[in-house]
Amino acid sequence: MEVDIVVSCVLIFSFTFLCPYVRGNLFKEVSSCPSDGVEWRERAQKKQCREPIPDFMCAAIENQPGRFGEICTIAGLSTAGFCAVLDEDTYNLNYIKCVAASGCPATAYRSSEVYRLKLLHLQRIPSYKTSLTQNLFGNGNRISLLGNYMTSRLVAFCHADLDSLRYKMVTHSESLKHHFKETLCDPMVYNEDDLKKFDLDVVYILLTNFCDIPCPDNGWGNMPGDEDLSLGADIERVRILVNEYLDNKTLNVDEVNQILGRWENFFGVINQDDYIEFCPEKKIIYVKVKPNNVIENGVLVTQDIANILEKMKSKKVVICRGAIGCGKTTALEYVTKKYREDGWTIEWMDVSLDESCIERLPIHGIEKTVICIDNLFGVFGCQVFVNDLFNKFKRFMRKIVNRGKQPMVLLGIHQHVFEDISPENNPFPKDESLFIDLNKISQSEALQIYKLQQKNNKSKQGDISVEDFLRLIEQRSSDVGTPFQTLMISAAPGVFGNKWFCSQPFQTLTEHFNGLYNTERELFCSLFYIMCVTIFNPRADELDMDVVNAISTSLNRNTIAYYLSQLAPYTHDDGNVIEIKHDLITIALIHALIRKSENPWKVLKVYDNTRTLEIVRPDDPYARPHKFAVPLRREMFAKALSVLEEKTFYEN
Known part of the structure; x- marks a missing residue:
């Protein structure tokens, strides 16, 4: 033209x-x-x-x-x-x-x-000479100039928020690898100079998918209307111009000049020496890059969740095991919600399994029913196992397996609880295909879980970059689930955003509470009070004086109210009541109390009997207990049992 x-x-x-x-x-x-x-x-x-x-x-x-x-x-x-x-x-x-x-x-x-x-x-308006076709060298240079302007937009976006691009590239990595094969390496190594070396097809995909550029009126991947002079529309025009040039070696120079004129006017002159030349072989194709995982109603649908749903299509019994804090409960809740939406009846149990629980489990005459037992054999994971209990559970499982296709059974058990079961008492079927390991969370999933937790965290105390986060997660411990580690990093990055917490999360958490006990006793006692009462109502007129007298006689409502904001990393506040955020925090608090207090049993006397029994063990030089258990010398263990027996006697 x-x-x-x-x-x-x-x-x-x-x-x-x-x-x-x-x-x-x-x-x-x-x-x-x-x-x-x-x-x-x-x-x-x-x-x-x-x-x-x-x-x-x-x-x-x-x-x-x-x-x-x-x-x-x-x-x-x-x-x-x-x-x-x-x-x-x-x-x-x-x-x-x-x-x-x-x-x-x-x-x-x-x-x-x-x-x-x-x-x-203030003119910066180029007046490129116009002709429909020019020599290939000149046209190639023009396309290089267009590409370099597009790359400069990518660099400008990343200069303002490189962390955001890294996050999106990590969480869409599978789709990017599929489309670009070996073109893209680990986004953690990218800086602005690396972005300038990308081929134009990669720059186009990153701009249209990740840089929040408003979509052209006709949508991405389509010919824009003549009246649409937006940045997105011009990016689409570049795609079309480049592909036409590669097909027939001709170029609509007038349209190129108009685009360059607009961009130079908007963005100024760029230094061509900073960018690579146009690659004359790669056509630009619009692709909607897909995320590795989808988020539904605030829940990241991990590969583990997808595996549970897939396995339940062919298995009557599915057993999910993983480290404490692995996201087991979230996975079971998501799966059972899906089945409920499809018209199934859900029988949910979330207790330490005992004989009365087994008696309540339905076996006969129930169609389209899923029996889901979370935290099987103990919430805390150090339950004292009883042969009769296991025998009854074995009989229950045998009846379920021998019946028809229903009811289905979905079990969730912590890995250390599973390891605590002696081989002769193992009540589970020997078919390994029934088990799903919930510890295989990818870096992408860990990053998305962390960002979701940050979004939902009312007590956010800071932030760490995507790069630093992924470096931390590389050192994560297998003893504690990744979602718990990201939860604590999100809540208090200054305390837990370090390699020591990621490599030894439970020990670091326990030592942190030891420090609070030594240096901030009132804060520690306030947190311990919330743990003991299980559910704390900050608007209640009075505290439970039995618990107060056991913990600290100086404790009162005003003291706890004063420390609530500092306790936010360890507690969950739904707007009405406050409770401990995770069972692992409770275990660490009990460890710190027993290690530091002169008379811990006075305090544990006002706490839940079952949970205390689950966590204390007699010290045995021949059988090392799990690190979550509290080993006690024989005389200390006897004293603990006497206190708990006395409490049980008076309660009954």
């Missing part, structure tokens, strides 16, 4: 009769043009223009971004929509069509009044 240069009669006259004055127009290159009338008059007086070219003129030099010049000429009247420039060859006054998206002259104006037009006296 040819660019039509429309001029007034005055301009035709000037071009006709001023040919002898080419390079005789007293041209002088300057750093900038006057920005107001006062400066214009001062510069004109200094220039001292005389007949037959009496008028001072200052303008940008055509097709030479960043260069300006002043000349003597005959001031003419420009047509609306055209910009006054100095010809790149003669430095005489010239007019080119304005291709900027906004700021072009809406009415005719005298060339000596360009300072009134912000766009023109």
Whole structure:
């Protein structure tokens, strides 16, 4: 499409009769043009223009971004929509069509009044020569320039928020690897200089998927409308221009010039030396990059959750095991919710299993039923196992397995509880295909869980970068689930956002509570009170005085209220009541109390019997207990049992 240069009669006259004055127009290159009338008059007086070219003129030099010049000429009247420039060859006054998206002259104006037009006296408007086709070298350079402008937008986005791009590339890594194979490496190594080396097809995909650029009116991957001059529309035009160039080696240079004009006007001139040349082999194809995992109702659907759903299509019994804090309960809740939505009846149990629980489990006459038992054989995972209990559970499992397809059974058990079961008491089927390991959380899943926890965290105390987070997670312990580790990092990065917590989370948490006991006793006691009462109502008039007297007689409502904000990393507040955020926090608190207190049994006397029994063990030199258990010397263990027996006697 040819660019039509429309001029007034005055301009035709000037071009006709001023040919002898080419390079005789007293041209002088300057750093900038006057920005107001006062400066214009001062510069004109200094220039001292005389007949037959009496008028001072200052303008940008055509097709030479960043260069300006002043000349003597005959001031003419420009047509609306055209910009006054100095010809790149003669430095005489010239007019080119304005291709900027906004700021072009809406009415005719005298060339000596360009300072009134912000766009023109700050001109960076290129006037590339137009022809439908040029030699391949020239067109390749033009496409390189388009590509480099696109890359500069990617760099600008990342300069403002490189962490966001890294997050999106990690959480969409599977789709990116599928489309680009070996083109993209670990995004953690990227910096702005690395982004400048990306091929144009990669730059296009990152811009259209990850940089929050508004979608063109006709959508990504489609021809934009002529009236749509948005950045997204021009990015689509570049895709089409590049692909046409690769197909037939021709280029619509006029459209290229218009895009370059808009971009140079909006974004300024870029340094071409910083960017790579256009790759003449890769066509640009729009792809909607898919996330590795979807989020439904605030829950990340991990690969483990997908595996549970898939296995339940063919198995009557599915057993999910993983480290404490692995997200087991979240997975079971999601799966059973899906079945409930499909019309199934859910029988849910979330207790330490005992004989009364087994008696309540339905076996006969129930169709489309899922029996789900979470935290099987103990919430805390150190339950004292009883042979009769296991025998009854074995019989229950045998009946379930021997019946038809229903009811289905979905079990959740902590890994250390499973390991605590002696081989002769193992009640589970020997078919390993029934088990699902919930410890295989990918880096991408860990990062998304962390971001979800940050979003939901009312007590956020800081943030760590995606790069630092993934480096921490590389050192995560297998003893404690990744979701618990990310939960604590999100809640208190200053305390738990370090390699020691990730490699030894339970020990670090326990030592942290030991420190609170030594240095901030009131804060520790306030947290311990919330643990003992299980559910704390901050608006209640009175505290439970039995618990207060056991913990600290100086404890009162005002003290706990004062520390609630500092306790937020360890507690969950639903707006009505407050409770301990996770069972592992409770276990660490009990460890700290028993290690530090002179009379811990006085305190544990007011705590839940079952949970205390689950966590204490007699010290046995021949059988090392799990690290979550509290080993006690024989005399200490006997004292603990007597206290608990006394409590049970009075409660009954």
